[in-house]
Amino acid sequence: MAIEILGADQYRSKAYEQASLILALATSRVGIESRLHHLAERQDEQLADLLHNFAYHTRKCFELASRIGFDQSKLYDRGIRAHKGVEGSEHEEEEQDVSIAFVLGRLIHSDFLKIHRDIEMAEGPVGSETARPWGFSVRSDRDEGGVYHFIFIEFLLEAFLPLHDQVATLISKKRAAATNGA
Numbered sequence: 001m002a003i004e005i006l007g008a009d010q011y012r013s014k015a016y017e018q019a020s021l022i023l024a025l026a027t028s029r030v031g032i033e034s035r036l037h038h039l040a041e042r043q044d045e046q047l048a049d050l051l052h053n054f055a056y057h058t059r060k061c062f063e064l065a066s067r068i069g070f071d072q073s074k075l076y077d078r079g080i081r082a083h084k085g086v087e088g089s090e091h092e093e094e095e096q097d098v099s100i101a102f103v104l105g106r107l108i109h110s111d112f113l114k115i116h117r118d119i120e121m122a123e124g125p126v127g128s129e130t131a132r133p134w135g136f137s138v139r140s141d142r143d144e145g146g147v148y149h150f151i152f153i154e155f156l157l158e159a160f161l162p163l164h165d166q167v168a169t170l171i172s173k174k175r176a177a178a179t180n181g182a
Contacts, residue, residue, distance in 0.1 A: 002178060004067045009171050011061035016164055018054040019157055022047065026153045029130035040131060044115040047133055055107035058100075058160060065167045068174050074166070075101040080159050083150040085137075093150060100159045103151055109140035112148065 025047045030040045066072045076099045083093035107113070117131040139148040 001068065004064055005171055005174050008061055008064035008068060008167065011057050011064060012164060012167050012171065015054055015057040015061050018050050018057060019160055022050050022054060022153065023157060026133050029132045031130050040117070044133060047115050048113050051107055051113065051136065055104040059104045059108065061167060065170060068170065070167055070170055074163060075099060080155045081152060085148055085150065087146040087148065100163065103156055105142065106138045106140045106149060109142055110138050111141055112139040
């Protein structure tokens with residue numbers, strides 16, 4: 001049991017760290033006319049890498065935590081607002097609610113991942129607009145040809161945090177029980 005607790009905690013810690021970095025990149029704003037705007041493309045590449053790593057570490061954390069009593073059925077609760085679209089289609093994207101398990105699976109098995117930036121108009125002179133990453137489109141080997149899912153980064157992180165906290169609490173209780181029983 002101690003190995004399962006340690007493993008779940010290590011993956012939990014990594015996933016939490018990556019969620020923090022995803023939030024930092026997703027809330028950064030780069031001026032479109034700024035010389036630093038060229039770094040935005042690299043930030044998007046880093047964000048894509050972080051999303052893949054976050055998905056892997058989060059799913060592994062939940063799998064290991066289930067061995068010590070975590071109820072994985074919570075992973076299938078639909079609560080992340082997303083949009084489903086088809087490349088090249090003139091039809092509007094279909095709004096859908098998906099589970100964190102759905103999003104993690106799509107990221108882990110992704111064939112395509114694109115970060116989307118939102119342009120925000122700023123007070124001040126023309127050219128002071130900023131862009132920040134706010135969502136991503138993902139397609140995996142589980143999707144029909146051309147189908148993609150647009151996910152809001154904020155909604156993914158909001159779905160992750162309560163589950164993370166439940167695992168952290170479970171790990172603390174299991175460690176305390178192991179210590180008291182030793």
